[in-house]
Amino acid sequence: MEGRILAANWKMNPPTKEEALKLAAEMEGLLEGLPLTKLLFPPFVYLPLLKLRGIELGAQDVFYEEKGAFTGEVSPLMLKSVGATWVIVGHSERRNVIGETDEIVRRKAEAALKAGLRVIYCVGEKLPDREAGRHLQVVEEQLSYVPVSENVVVAYEPVWAIGTGRNATPEQIEEMHAFIKAKVGLKVLYGGSVKERNARELAAVPNVDGFLVGGASLRPREFRKIGEALAE
Ligand code: PEP
Secondary structure, eight states, rough: OOOSSSEEEESOOOHHHHHHHHHHHHHHHHHHHOOOOEEEEEGGGGGGGOOOOOOOEEEEESSSSSSSSSSTTTOOHHHHHTTTOOOOOHHHHHHIIIIIHHHHHHHHHHHHHHHEEEEEEEOOHHHHHTTTOHHHHHHHHHTTTTOOOOTTTEEOOOGGGTTTSOOOOHHHHHHHHHHHHHHOOEEEEEEOOOOOOHHHHTTTTTTEEEEEESSGGSSSHHHHHHHHHHHH
C-alpha cells in the first residue's frame, strides 16, 4: 500500500452504467499522479465493467458463505473473479438500515480475508452515545470483533457525521484514532462528511491514515482536492 488511503464509497450511485463509466473515467484522470493508495467502491453490478489505472476496486459489502442457497448475496470469490481486491464491511448503513450485527460483520471480514481480499472494517458510535460520553466504549465493543490482520484497515465513521455535512472535530478524531490504534494496531481511516472545505484540517490530524469518502467521491474535482490534502 502506497502512502495514505483515499477511498471512494459511491453507495447506491450513480443510477446507470453509462454514468458509472463516465464518472470512473473522470476520477481516473483526476487522481493520476497522487501518491496515495486509491480505492473505488462502486455498486456490485459495475465492478466487472471497470478497470482503472492506479485505482484498486472493492465491493461495498460481501456475504460470509462461499456458495449455496443464499438468494441475493454475493460471495468473496465472486467479487475477486470480477476484479475486486477490497471489501467494506460493517458500514453504518448496513448495520443500521439492514440490521447487521457485530457477529455478522466479523464473519464477513473473515470470509473476505480467507479469499485473499483486503478489508475496510467500519466502526463508529451513534449521536446519543457520543452525547452521553459512551463513544469509546461503543467503539471498543465493535473493535472486539475485528480480525487483526495486516490486510484489515479500520474506518472510524461516527454515524452522526455520515452524509450529514457535519464532520467530527479534529480533537474527536484524534482521540478516537489513537484509541483504535492502541486497541488493534491497524491503520485507521476517517469517514464522515469529508469535503474539500475540511479535508486539509482533517488530513493534518495525527493517526489519520486516510479517508473513506461518500458524497464527495461522486464529484471528481472535489475528490481530487481531498486527495491532494491527504498527499501533502
Ligand atoms: C461513507 O459513506 O462512508 C461516508 C463517510 O459518507 P459521507 O462522506 O457522504 O459522509
